[in-house]
Amino acid sequence: MASRVILFFIIFAVAARCASSLGGDTLTDVLNITAVGKQPGICSKCICKDGKVNCSSKGLTKFFPQHKWAALKNFKPTIVDMSNNSFEKITLMAELPIEVLNLSRCGIQVVELAAFRSLRNMRVLDLSHNKLSNTPELISMDVLNLAYNDLHTLIDLGVFLKLKQLTELDLSGNPLAELRVYDSGWGSTLKILRLRSCQLTDIPIYFMGHFTNLERLDLSDNLLTSIPKYLNQVEKLLYLNLNQNPIRELTISNEMHWKLWGNAPRLLKLKELHLCNMPILREIGPGALGYLESLEKLHLSFNPQLSYITATALTRPAKNGEGYEWPMVKELYMKSNALSEVNPQLLSRWDLLTAIDVSGNPFRCDCDTQWMVDVLVPIVDKLKPNASEAMVCSAPKQMRGFTMRYVHEVNRTMECVFTIKKNGAVVIKSFIGVLLAVPIMAAVILLLKCAILASKRTTNSDQ
Known part of the structure; x- marks a missing residue:
């Protein structure tokens, strides 16, 4: 019995010692280690497995303090997902080998100065769908997502100065009033730039010149x-x-x-x-x-x-x-x-x-689109069987509702219809010209006859 008591106190002392070395985690945190890979502190609330810390949608209302991040030193996480929680401020993180950090959709308004400074291995940072009005201090990385925040300008983003290896930047959904970047050299490494839904009315003359290696550009949903x-x-x-x-x-x-x-x-x-x-x-x-x-x-x-x-x-x-x-x-x-x-x-x-x-x-099916029936329909169906069923005639009235595939199958030659084409070539023009010419010529002939009759009457009266 005495030996069991002594053994219990030894285990208790070791556990307490571990708690102290893990930066202040409680004894409960230390003992809360399960066979499925649970670790103390952060991993008691999140899923820690295979180098990934998954805290997504856990109802967190406060960002973990630095000492709790330090407790993951032996776990060596490379991917951390904190998305879909609710905390306004990001505080300092401990030195960890994190490569991918997802902080999207958390309602973040403030990122503490140098919060990410110890994450020297970080390649991807996602801060999208938050409430940031200023860009936080950043460290060197490859991919940065700041989409759908409240950034209004890019004029004074000195934070980009350290991003000498940035290859992908997403600024979509920010109400950017100005696109101006000082000649810092950071843009020369970018290959992908997304500026979707930024209320842009134009691209300034000096802006694009920074991105000499850009390969993909998204300017959709702007003005x-x-x-x-x-x-x-x-x-x-x-x-x-x-x-x-x-x-x-x-x-x-x-x-x-x-x-x-x-x-x-x-x-x-x-x-x-x-x-x-x-x-x-x-x-x-x-x-x-x-x-x-x-x-x-x-x-x-x-x-x-x-x-x-x-x-x-x-x-x-x-x-x-x-x-x-x-x-x-x-x-x-x-x-x-x-x-x-x-x-x-x-x-x-x-x-x-x-x-x-x-x-x-709304295709017009006549002699002008006969080539579509004869040539294009076989090409369309070869690439995707029966796809030409969706090529439907809308005009003229007698062709309405027929598919071009059906017209092709019955080997029908479509009739020519008088139309006015967009490029100004008026097919019906000659017909109208003829209609106008007939009364004009009739009037001319009538005038000539009248003149001749008048001349004869004048001659007869003189005699």
Whole structure:
């Protein structure tokens, strides 16, 4: 019996000693170690397993103090997820080998100075969907997400000075009044920049020049009325998203800078362009996208007013000065617009497409769109079986409701219908001309007859 008492006191003393060495955790914390990997302190409230601390959606109302983070030293966490909790302030963290830290959706308003300074291995920091009005002091990292906070300006973000290896930055959903960055050199490493829903009306001349290695840019859901001309400074851009901007038309007149902007590059390497969900986009004119010579994926879908895409929208003068050239587009998406036809000259090689969707448009089925029935339907169905069932005729009345696939299967030749095309070529003009010419000629003849009769009467009276 005495030996058991002595053994109990030895265990108690060891436990107390462990509690002291773990930075103030209680004895209960130390003894609360289970077989499934539970650790004292933080891990009594979160799931600690395989190098990951998962505290997401645990109802936490206060950020863990530094000594509790220090207690995880032996656990060596590399991923910490604190998302979907509720604490306004982030305090100092202990030195840990954390590589990914998720603090999104926590209502954070303040990040204490140097809170992340001890996290020297951090590669990814997610502070999105919080209430930050100022950018916290940051350490070197690869990926930073500050989306959907309350940042109003980027003028004095000296915090970016240390981000010499940052490759991905998300500032979406912030009401940014100005886009200005001092020449700190931090932007030269960026490859991905997201500025979605930032209320931007333009991109300043000196802003894009910082991002010389940028490859992907998201400017969707802003207030841009034209494609920002200073994008020409981003020579290596491969992906551009301009969805949901109030651009009314893309024509050579308002996109002339793509062609004539000094010696600046003209997005010559751009491979993927998104122009979808544009509420007032109506027209894409001749050559408007012609200088995207490397374009492979074009997304032009869900534009309710887009009724006209000229045959030469993607063409550019050939380098030898003879004829025109087209980019070798591989994927074309023009779903659910207001298009009455797809021009056969829009692309040079329809047979080289690897994906296409032109469904959901009010197509006019007549001799002008016969090529769609004869040529495009087989291409569409080859890439995706039965997809041409969604290519439905809306006009003329006798064709309404027929699918182009059905018209193809019955080998029907569609009739020509008098129409007035968007480009000003009026098919019915000659017919109207004839109708107008008949009464005019009749009037002229009548006038001549009257003149002759009057002349005869004058002659007879003189005699």
